[in-house]
Amino acid sequence: MAKTADLIIDGKTYKLPIVEGTENEVAVDISNLLEEAGVITLDFGYKNTGATKSAITFLDGDKGILRHRGYSIEDLAAKSSFLEVAYLLIFGELPMQDQLDKFSDDIKRHTMVHEDIKKILDGFPSSSHPMGVLASMFCAQTAFYPESLDPNRSAEGVYLSIVRSLAKMPTFAAWAYKNAMGHPVNYPDNSLNYTARFLKMLYALPAEQYEVDPVVADALDKLLILHADHEQNCSTSTVRIVGSSKASIYSSISAGINALWGPLHGGANQEVILMLEAIRKDGGDTEKWINKAKDKNSGFRLMGFGHRVYKNFDPRAKIIKKTADDVLNKLGVNDPVLDIALKLEEVALRDPYFIERKLYPNVDFYSGIIYRALGIPVDMFTVMFAMGRLPGWIAQWKELRENKEPIGRPRQIYTGQNLREYVPIEKR
Numbered sequence: 001m002a003k004t005a006d007l008i009i010d011g012k013t014y015k016l017p018i019v020e021g022t023e024n025e026v027a028v029d030i031s032n033l034l035e036e037a038g039v040i041t042l043d044f045g046y047k048n049t050g051a052t053k054s055a056i057t058f059l060d061g062d063k064g065i066l067r068h069r070g071y072s073i074e075d076l077a078a079k080s081s082f083l084e085v086a087y088l089l090i091f092g093e094l095p096m097q098d099q100l101d102k103f104s105d106d107i108k109r110h111t112m113v114h115e116d117i118k119k120i121l122d123g124f125p126s127s128s129h130p131m132g133v134l135a136s137m138f139c140a141q142t143a144f145y146p147e148s149l150d151p152n153r154s155a156e157g158v159y160l161s162i163v164r165s166l167a168k169m170p171t172f173a174a175w176a177y178k179n180a181m182g183h184p185v186n187y188p189d190n191s192l193n194y195t196a197r198f199l200k201m202l203y204a205l206p207a208e209q210y211e212v213d214p215v216v217a218d219a220l221d222k223l224l225i226l227h228a229d230h231e232q233n234c235s236t237s238t239v240r241i242v243g244s245s246k247a248s249i250y251s252s253i254s255a256g257i258n259a260l261w262g263p264l265h266g267g268a269n270q271e272v273i274l275m276l277e278a279i280r281k282d283g284g285d286t287e288k289w290i291n292k293a294k295d296k297n298s299g300f301r302l303m304g305f306g307h308r309v310y311k312n313f314d315p316r317a318k319i320i321k322k323t324a325d326d327v328l329n330k331l332g333v334n335d336p337v338l339d340i341a342l343k344l345e346e347v348a349l350r351d352p353y354f355i356e357r358k359l360y361p362n363v364d365f366y367s368g369i370i371y372r373a374l375g376i377p378v379d380m381f382t383v384m385f386a387m388g389r390l391p392g393w394i395a396q397w398k399e400l401r402e403n404k405e406p407i408g409r410p411r412q413i414y415t416g417q418n419l420r421e422y423v424p425i426e427k428r
Contacts, residue, residue: 009037023058040411051232052240052405056089056395059231061309066316068229069093077319082224083107083166083194086391089229090162090398103163104194110167111188111197113137114144118185121175130176130383131261137172138165139254151246158401161249162394169390170194173383174201180379195220198387202376215330216374219323220384223367226316227385229392235259235266236389236396241408243397256393257386266382272304272368273378276337276344284336286343294353304365305348306358316363324366324373333373341369 003018005028014037017029027050034040043049058067066073069088076085080094087095087103095103120140124133141164142148148161171188178185186201196212199220204210230236238259243252260266279289292300307314328338345361348354371381 007033007037009039012037019053021053023060034411040413042413046237046410051237051408052400053403054232054396054399055092056399057229057231057392059309061307062311064310064313064315066230073226073315074319077222077225077316080225081194082221082228082388082391085225085228086166086394089391089395106163107167107194108190110164111171111190113168113171117144118175121179121185124179126180126182128179129261130173130180130380131257131386133176133179134172134383134386135254135257135261137175138169138257139251141165141168141250142248145250148248148250158249158398162398165249165253165394166390169387170198171201173380173387174198176383177202177377177380180377193217195224213330215326219327219370220374222320222323223370223384224388226320226363226367227388229389229395233265234262236392239393240396240400240405243400244405244408246407249394249397252397253390253393256389260386260389261382266385268303268364269368269371269385270378270381272341272365273337273372273381275303276340276368279340280337284340286340286347290344290347290351302344302348302359304362304368305354305360307362310362312358313360314362317361317366320363320366320370321361324369327370327373331373335372338369338372341365341372 003020004015005018007014007016014033016033019027019029021027030041041049056069058070059065068076068085069092071088071094076088080088083104084095084100087100117137117140120137121133124136145161145164147153147157150157153161175185184206186204188197189200190197192200192212196217199212199217200210232240235256239252239256242255243249247255263271279286282288289300289302292298293302345365348359348361354360367384368381371384376384
């Protein structure tokens, strides 16, 4: 017998279906509550509202679990490449070798972008934030591929849009960086793999040879994997709600890029570096700032420690800590800001104050350290995040489309003026 929950309003009982997920998650289905009872639920920020059923990502913050399609993030980061994880998220299963080869080759065939997009890029001043440039160029693909606007596009057409999205994102990201630097853009070198190709576009200068460091390329590949999807967060929910109107994949993902741009979402690793810079400018006394963090009246909070979702530990942080150590050891970077970061990390991992409060270094802390060590400017951090999150956005958009989910239409409780008599302007 199906389980139900009783909701009593003004003495009348309404039976609400209970829905259970494969990991024993429980939800009360209120889809027909407005129609049956004439009431809605109120949930600021949708913190306790499930807007969809999804088979892509399972997250348990209390237990520190993150799985994609049933595979643990630990296994995927240790054993897969970013493109393997992208394939898994989008198509539901890890690829066989021939499937991965075809997927990779298809992406390589579409890494170039139309030369007219350079005209769009040239219209941005070098002071433009790279995320704004990235969102604009990504959305512009609807103009270059108008067939993507067809809401009834074939499976083959959708696949082509998916491949184009993955292929062109690194090109757009690198070009956004080059625009900020005032440098000429580089074109993709398809003899390289996904991350190495991006690094060469990002760093190569005219008339200079650029050899991609395999340690750096591997570190970036892992970072992209760790950011690939994270359930129904702000940007992912944005992609889904925009996509629910049957908007194209390009405009839906551009909306996700803009949502990620907000400092409360994608800017956390940027905030880590800004905090470290402030400590350095203050003299670099980490003990002073640790004490300020412990003082609830100081107003200071250590950025990159703890997580609003993971209550015990961030499983991604354990993975990326080793990668950060590898990068710093390989590059031998001499940077006082990174020295401060390592001192803070040491304290947080052994100080009872931080241990008891679960204020461990999180993925944003370590990714910020890695990007800083690689010489990536702070304004580019969120662009790197967007590159990693792209497969998850695509998978969520595709799942929404295949499930034929209805257009998103949140409700509200009106708190404004009641009906008022209109007064002509001369009598106000």
